[in-house]
Structure formats: structure tokens, C-alpha cells
Amino acid sequence: MSLRRPPRMWTGLVERRLRAGRPFGLLDVGSRKLCCYIVRLGTSGRFELLGAGHQAADGFEAGEVVNAAAAEAAMRAVIDEAERMADERLRRIAVTFAGGAPASGYVKVEVSLEGRPVTRRDVTEALRHAGEAMTADGFSILHAVPLGLALDGGPEVRDVTGVPGRRLTVRAHLVGVAERPLRQLGGCLERCHLELETVVVAPYAAALACITKDEAERGVMVVDCGARTTSLAVFHHGQLQFVAAVPFGADQLTDELAACLNVSQATAERLKNLDASVEERACDAIETVEITPLDAFSSLDTVEVPKRRLTDILRPVSTAILEAVSDQLIHAPVAVQAAARRGVVLTGGGAQQEGLIDLAMQVLSASGVRIGRPDVLDGWSDPPAAAASGALALVAGHDGGIGYAPKRPQPSALGKPFERVGQWLRESLGVT
Numbered sequence: 443m444s445l446r447r448p449p450r451m452w453t454g455l456v457e458r459r460l461r462a463g464r465p466f467g468l469l470d471v472g473s474r475k476l477c478c479y480i481v482r483l484g485t486s487g488r489f490e491l492l493g494a495g496h497q498a499a500d501g502f503e504a505g506e507v508v509n510a511a512a513a514e515a516a517m518r519a520v521i522d523e524a525e526r527m528a529d530e531r532l533r534r535i536a537v538t539f540a541g542g543a544p545a546s547g548y549v550k551v552e553v554s555l556e557g558r559p560v561t562r563r564d565v566t567e568a569l570r571h572a573g574e575a576m577t578a579d580g581f582s583i584l585h586a587v588p589l590g591l592a593l594d595g596g597p598e599v600r601d602v603t604g605v606p607g608r609r610l611t612v613r614a615h616l617v618g619v620a621e622r623p624l625r626q627l628g629g630c631l632e633r634c635h636l637e638l639e640t641v642v643v644a645p646y647a648a649a650l651a652c653i654t655k656d657e658a659e660r661g662v663m664v665v666d667c668g669a670r671t672t673s674l675a676v677f678h679h680g681q682l683q684f685v686a687a688v689p690f691g692a693d694q695l696t697d698e699l700a701a702c703l704n705v706s707q708a709t710a711e712r713l714k715n716l717d718a719s720v721e722e723r724a725c726d727a728i729e730t731v732e733i734t735p736l737d738a739f740s741s742l743d744t745v746e747v748p749k750r751r752l753t754d755i756l757r758p759v760s761t762a763i764l765e766a767v768s769d770q771l772i773h774a775p776v777a778v779q780a781a782a783r784r785g786v787v788l789t790g791g792g793a794q795q796e797g798l799i800d801l802a803m804q805v806l807s808a809s810g811v812r813i814g815r816p817d818v819l820d821g822w823s824d825p826p827a828a829a830a831s832g833a834l835a836l837v838a839g840h841d842g843g844i845g846y847a848p849k850r851p852q853p854s855a856l857g858k859p860f861e862r863v864g865q866w867l868r869e870s871l872g873v874t
Contacts, residue, residue, distance in 0.1 A: 465492055466639075467524065468837065469517065470830035471539060471627070473669035473691065475499050476516055477830055478524035480532065481819070483838045491527025495520040504670035504689060505541035505644075506623040507630060512631045521634065534637040537627065538646040538833040539584070540671055542619025546684045546774070548589075553610040559612055559754040560602045565777040568612040569844045582624050584643045587682050587843035600680075614843075615644055617685045628848060632684060641846045642833040643748050645673035645685055648789050650819065651832030652814025653677065661781025662812060664769055665802070666829060667694045667792030674767055678781035682841075686770035692762045692792030695756050702755045703747065704735045712796070718752035719729075720760040721797030726750040753797075760798065764805040783807055789814035789828040 470477040480493040487733075497520040501513030516691045525531060551568040565588055573583040589597030593607035602610070612682045628638045660679040673687035683787055699718070700710035703770035717731045726749040734744050786808040788798060803811045815823045816831035836845070 454844050465530050467535040467832060468656060469535050469537045471505050471537060472499060473504050474572060476520045478520045479830060480524050480528040480530055481834055489788060489834055491819050493524040494682055495523030506627040510630060510833040518634050519651050525589040532630060534639040536837045537641045538644050538647055538829050539641045539670055542621045544617055544619050544684050544685045544687050546700050547616045549614055551612045553849045555607050555610055557606055557608055558593055559604050559606045562603060564610055565612055566844060569614055572616060574612050579617040580621055582621045583616050583618045584641050584647060585843060586613045587603060589613045589615050589681055636780035639847045640837060642836050643685060643707045644829040645675035646668055646682055647836060648828040650835055651816035651828045652787050652789050657785055661703060661784040662787060663782035664787045664789060667692060667788060667790040672763055674766060674770060676778050678778060678784045683778045688766040690766060693758050698755055703733055705733050713752060718756055718759045719797035720751050726753060760801055763807055764802055768806055784809050786811045787814040789825040791826040793825045796807045
């Protein structure tokens, strides 16, 4: 007898099948590599992979463009690879974005109803006004999600559609990133003759692909362990409540091994992936690995290093990264901080480091920790594919909020009530 798997968050997004039958593309911009996927959402609610491309992220650093010419060439190559495989030509493309130092802000918006019933358009317009008010302050809003709705000063509920009232109050969660790296990315796409459709922040996307609806309801923190950045997304009451990132990732472990053992980056990466653990194991005291130092006269001049030495090098680095993640929760509401400790899901390439589950449970004081594996695309269940998988579901479906639109109208007169939130986000993003 087989157990039925609990429903994932992403399945609820595509129940309406807004994009069924029409192919669309996604560019996943990571620290080390670019991935392009062309998919179609079938009538069964499952995605069909039509084409995929993978290239080194030349011209990018931590998900941001640092060399426009090299970045443009890499993007052309990866998109062309996917298009050839799918036999499709893309005109528009969505992007999963891990850069820009994402930060969260919260705001309440009031809408006058004059006694008529609430519609979805009322909520959408309130969120749009909030997002537009932030756009001119050096950052862009990627997601605006309603956290609670209240009529005529009453208690907050999740849905008041169809209920008449005089005044609707929407409490919203806004996720913003620095505008400059986003603008540079859009410029590269324009030179590739592609229109930027929307941008999805990576930790939000990774969470949608990996967590269940029950986890999102009771509280969970998803930690997306990238090569150069580690980002987090906290869910509670079924909604995204907080997003943040730290500029450290799995590459820091490789760098530390290479420096301490005086070996090449390639050797350090192999040791990290095949032999090392961030938690001590019983066998580490007696087992050794052979390495060839950079100052060796020949490949025969090898040195034996106890595996415990690898743990002694990696554990402090991993601990520091997890502590930096934990420190970001200080900026979240108290209830969200508590929700983040109820369960942690590790995903992304760095989540596969041996011993990280036990270490994360200690450092993050979590009730439970597991590895998150996406199930959006058949055959693509490895943690590194989590952000791209969740972004596909978000682009194809609807999360109840509004996403990023490259061309926005000028901020409306409603901008002034949000100046304090704008200042808060600017300080979080380091934007002047």
C-alpha cells in the first residue's frame, strides 16, 4: 500500500491552468551557471519539459551582471541551446533572480468601497499602488502578497471577496530588490532580442517547489543554499511572510579548503563534495584522503590528510553562514521568527553538503530539518533545480498577489503613506 504524498504549495498555484498548452521560457540566473527551460503546462496540471540549456554564468557574480558583454554571450548561448532542443523561438522570458539583496517590507492599504461588495480587483489595485510607490526609490518590488484583509475596521481574514462594506484594509508583504542589477539584467536580455516578462525572487520560488501546504500553514523556513549567496523565505498561515539573503554560500567552503590545505580550487571542490562533512563522523579519526599540494614538485608528492581535518575546516564556515541566516530573522515580525523555528527546509546545491542537516538543527534551533526536493518537473528533483521549478509554477499560475512588471506607471498620489516603508527597504538594501 503506497502513501499519498501531501500536496505541495506549487500545485495550488497552477490549479487554474492559466498557461495550459502554451510554451513559455524561464531563465534561472545562478552564481555559477545559467539554466534555461522551455516548458508547457499540460491539461493534467503537470509540466512538460520541451527544452533545456545549461551554461557557465560568465559575466555574472552572485547572480548579478558584472561584465555585460560576457553575460550577454552566456545568455544567448543558454537560450539558444534550449530553443534548439524545444524547436521553439522565445520572444519573452521570465527570470529567477538570486541577486539584488532581497528584503521584505510591510504596509497597510485602504480602499474605499462605498457599500459595494469586495472584488479581486480591489485587492490587486491596492497591492499595485503599494508596489508603484516603492519603485522610484532605488529598488524594485518583485512580489506583493496580501497577508490579511479587513472590512470596516474588523478582524483580519484571508478572503472577503463578495462581502459588501465601506472600507477595505489590505495588509501586504512586499519583496524588493536593488534596482540597478535588475536593470542591467533587463538590458542584457533586450540585446538578446527578448522581452523580460517577469522576475521571481529565488528563495520564494525554491520554497514553492519544495514545501507542502501543511508546512506553509504551520510555519517553515526555506534556506536556499547557493554558491555565492544563501537566501531564506519564511511561510506562515499559508503565505510568504519574510525574505532575506546573505552574501555567503557554498563557494566559501571550497575557498577555505583550498586555502587551508594549499590545493587547487578543483581539488578543494572534489574534497568538499566527496569526502568532507560539516559534522564529525566516527570514521573521520582513522580515515584519510590523499591530496597534492600546489607547491608539490610532482603529482607523486601527495600528502595524507585525516578526514577530521576537513570537518575542522568546514564546520566553522558552515556555522557562520547559518548564523548569518539566523541573524536575518531579527528583521522579521516576532510571530514570523517563531514560525521559522518550527521547521527548516534546506535546498539548493549547497544543501547537499554532508552533515548540514544536523548542523542546521543546532544553529537554527529548529524543531526539524529536511532536504527539499522539487517535484514540479519529472526527472528534475535535485535541490539545485528548486528555484527554477518553483518559478515555473509561479509564472504559469497565480499566488493571490501581484508580481514584477518591467514597465510600470509613475507612482500615484498614494505614495506618501508608504515613505516610511520605502525608507525601511532602502536601509535594508543599502540603497541611498
